[in-house]
Amino acid sequence: MLKGVPTLAGRNLRLLTVHHRAKASAAEPAEQLDQETDLLKRAKFGHTGKQLQQKISTEKKLRAPPLLNLVFANRKLSFYDPSSTPKTKEDNAKLNQRRHYSMRPHREQEQRNAEDVLFDMFASEETGLISMGKFLAGLKTTGIRRSDPRVRELMDNLKKVHKLNNYETGSSAETQHLNRETFKAVVAPNIVLIAKAFRQQFVIPDFTSFVKDIEDIYHRCKTNTLGKLADYIPQLARYNPDSWGLSICTIDGQRFSMGDVEVPFTLQSCSKPLTYAIALEKLGPKVVHSYVGQEPSGRNFNELVLDQNKKPHNPMINAGAILTCSLMNALVKPDMTSAEIFDYTMSWFKRLSGGEYIGFNNAVFLSEREAADRNYALGFYMRENKCFPKRTNLKEVMDFYFQCCSMETNCEAMSVIAASLANGGICPTTEEKVFRPEVIRDVLSIMHSCGTYDYSGQFAFKVGLPAKSGVSGGMMLVIPNVMGIFAWSPPLDHLGNTVRGLQFCEELVSMFNFHRYDNLKHLSNKKDPRKHRYETKGLSIVNLLFSAASGDVTALRRHRLSGMDITLADYDGRTALHLAASEGHLECVKFLLEQCHVPHNPKDRWGNLPVDEAENFGHTHVVEFLRSWAEKADLSSEECKTEAVTSTTQADEEICSTSDLDTSPAASPIPTPVGGSGRSSPVPSDAGSTASAGSASSIDDKTKPGL
Ligand code: GLU
Numbered sequence: 164m165l166k167g168v169p170t171l172a173g174r175n176l177r178l179l180t181v182h183h184r185a186k187a188s189a190a191e192p193a194e195q196l197d198q199e200t201d202l203l204k205r206a207k208f209g210h211t212g213k214q215l216q217q218k219i220s221t222e223k224k225l226r227a228p229p230l231l232n233l234v235f236a237n238r239k240l241s242f243y244d245p246s247s248t249p250k251t252k253e254d255n256a257k258l259n260q261r262r263h264y265s266m267r268p269h270r271e272q273e274q275r276n277a278e279d280v281l282f283d284m285f286a287s288e289e290t291g292l293i294s295m296g297k298f299l300a301g302l303k304t305t306g307i308r309r310s311d312p313r314v315r316e317l318m319d320n321l322k323k324v325h326k327l328n329n330y331e332t333g334s335s336a337e338t339q340h341l342n343r344e345t346f347k348a349v350v351a352p353n354i355v356l357i358a359k360a361f362r363q364q365f366v367i368p369d370f371t372s373f374v375k376d377i378e379d380i381y382h383r384c385k386t387n388t389l390g391k392l393a394d395y396i397p398q399l400a401r402y403n404p405d406s407w408g409l410s411i412c413t414i415d416g417q418r419f420s421m422g423d424v425e426v427p428f429t430l431q432s433c434s435k436p437l438t439y440a441i442a443l444e445k446l447g448p449k450v451v452h453s454y455v456g457q458e459p460s461g462r463n464f465n466e467l468v469l470d471q472n473k474k475p476h477n478p479m480i481n482a483g484a485i486l487t488c489s490l491m492n493a494l495v496k497p498d499m500t501s502a503e504i505f506d507y508t509m510s511w512f513k514r515l516s517g518g519e520y521i522g523f524n525n526a527v528f529l530s531e532r533e534a535a536d537r538n539y540a541l542g543f544y545m546r547e548n549k550c551f552p553k554r555t556n557l558k559e560v561m562d563f564y565f566q567c568c569s570m571e572t573n574c575e576a577m578s579v580i581a582a583s584l585a586n587g588g589i590c591p592t593t594e595e596k597v598f599r600p601e602v603i604r605d606v607l608s609i610m611h612s613c614g615t616y617d618y619s620g621q622f623a624f625k626v627g628l629p630a631k632s633g634v635s636g637g638m639m640l641v642i643p644n645v646m647g648i649f650a651w652s653p654p655l656d657h658l659g660n661t662v663r664g665l666q667f668c669e670e671l672v673s674m675f676n677f678h679r680y681d682n683l684k685h686l687s688n689k690k691d692p693r694k695h696r697y698e699t700k701g702l703s704i705v706n707l708l709f710s711a712a713s714g715d716v717t718a719l720r721r722h723r724l725s726g727m728d729i730t731l732a733d734y735d736g737r738t739a740l741h742l743a744a745s746e747g748h749l750e751c752v753k754f755l756l757e758q759c760h761v762p763h764n765p766k767d768r769w770g771n772l773p774v775d776e777a778e779n780f781g782h783t784h785v786v787e788f789l790r791s792w793a794e795k796a797d798l799s800s801e802e803c804k805t806e807a808v809t810s811t812t813q814a815d816e817e818i819c820s821t822s823d824l825d826t827s828p829a830a831s832p833i834p835t836p837v838g839g840s841g842r843s844s845p846v847p848s849d850a851g852s853t854a855s856a857g858s859a860s861s862i863d864d865k866t867k868p869g870l
Pocket residue numbers: 430431432433464465481531538568632633634635
């Protein structure tokens with residue numbers, strides 16, 4: 164199956180080079196170089212001319228920063244370049260001379276570009292090839308789909324390579340196996356997004372875990388069979404009450420869908436915030452709100468009532484939405500015919516949905532128009548009260564309103580629309596700026612206070628997020644700057660909100676801190692999926708190592724008191740003790756060993772001990788201290804072993820065991836002391852997580868050196 168693959172790149176190169184040469188010879192000489200560069204840039208499989216290749220690779224490096232910390236399937240992967248790892252002591256010394264702080268990024272790895280690291284991450288050691296099926300599956304776990312417009316070039320390139328290889332691989336374009344060069348060329352056009360995905364730099368870094376929680380909520384909602392179908396028109400009454408779909412799209416275009424997400428339904432009231440947005444975009448809030456208010460009506464969504472200024476209360480209820488439609492007709496596009504306005508509006512919706520499904524259901528439109536006594540009554544009532552702009556043709560306006568309600572869509576498309584609202588008007592999948600952020604702010608404000616019929620107050624209280632529901636069973640939920648969610652299930656509660664959709668929203672904010680007033684700083688009993696799993700730990704390490712490197716004993720003491728694990732090491736395996744030693748901060752070294760009881764001999768990734776660091780940088784006083792500490796520690800360890808041989812109790816075993824953070828034989832033999840040792844220590848016995856052997860209080864002192 165993979166027979167022809169290793170030569171694939173060479174083959175592609177030849178094909179593309181021939182093509183490229185043929186083109187170049189026909190062009191003018193002055194244009195030739197440009198074309199050549201251009202062609203080579205586009206035809207990434209081509210490799211002609213070392214200079215040009217270098218140019219391209221330099222460009223790529225500039226465009227795509229190096230991939231350092233890749234995470235796949237919740238596993239952090241470290242990439243070492245074996246060729247860059249020094250082997251001898253002299254190499255080590257040289258490296259140490261160059262290195263001032265070990266917190267510096269790894270230059271060797273920085274040299275490697277993202278494409279290479281990705282290849283290494285997925286390639287089979289046996290064949291030396293990468294399975295694109297595996298790679299794309301990995302990409303999917305980050306939330307990026309194969310159909311995402313932002314990876315279109317990658318998918319097109321895969322097809323091209325498959326074709327160029329005469330479909331020889333025996334697999335599809337998406338499951339073929341590629342060698343390094345071909346892989347790099349294939350992914351290069353979309354590498355920025357792909358690298359971002361695998362670096363977990365999206366708004367929901369651990370998308371897989373987040374999705375698991377969402378699935379749980381989905382299943383719980385599925386069992387809820389309460390609610391009734393809307394029956395004022397036959398098309399709504401015919402829905403399957405078991406239908407239940409849920410789609411999520413984050414502001415980074417991470418997608419997740421579950422259930423009946425492709426079943427079409429009509430937008431109904433979910434169209435209201437969208438037409439309102441178009442009116443705001445085109446006319447500005449001043450003009451729009453001279454016709455329609457911003458207050459929750461406190462009344463039924465289709466009640467025959469205006470506010471005290473004789474305006475509809477807000478654009479989310481029927482009167483307000485009919486008024487918005489009149490603004491579109493009379494002010495936004497006064498010269499357009501009804502058909503043109505319909506197309507115009509639909510094109511906005513489509514852009515918001517990133518080109519996903521927006522259609523029209525004519526049967527629903529006709530039924531809506533048939534069963535519209537109340538809506539007509541609202542129209543006439545508003546006309547009587549001079550609510551509409553001049554030149555309003557009420558019949559056309561009513562038709563347009565019914566058309567907007569009858570536009571058809573599905574959960575998938577609506578989640579992208581919701582995400583565009585969450586993303587300040589920029590569609591996450593196409594990256595097109597559809598609305599100005601000010602417009603979105605106004606739309607979300609009204610959705611927040613008026614989006615869920617007569618439940619709006621309670622919804623704002625309990626869920627604390629902008630949303631809009633509709634009688635077809637849709638619930639559009641916006642988590643500003645995070646994601647858009649669309650839930651669809653036709654059974655409605657007595658106020659007209661989808662029962663399952665509502666339950667989903669309420670459960671979502673009880674699990675995650677998405678409520679507008681969830682305090683991100685101090686509220687800890689909810690999950691924050693925006694946080695990187697390593698974020699907290701990473702910050703702790705940086706703080707701890709920085710304190711040690713700068714000789715700040717007070718800060719170290721604070722870390723110890725706060726319960727921080729003082730034995731934490733950075734990516735290079737360097738601990739606070741390494742840094743304190745290499746910087747010659749004897750006080751810190753003493754504090755770390757005497758008070759925090761950290762192991763005195765942890766090895767970093769180059770095999771260096773803290774004492775080696777002190778030696779390399781010429782801090783003799785630190786070297787002396789560390790050496791004598793080590794001698795005493797070895798002695799204590801021997802004593803401990805001897806005692807253990809003669810009479811081993813469980814407590815002894817605990818004492819003599821090494822810390823769970825460093826289980827290597829070279830780890831500290833010094834048992835972790837706890838409690839009143841008689842020594843003056845500013846650190847309470849149970850303050851630090853390094854103090855693990857709780858039962859050792861009675862005998863710890865005699866095993867500690869220097870006491
Ligand atoms: N077409 C419905 C109406 O105007 C929309 C109702 C809704 O979804 O709230 O009555």
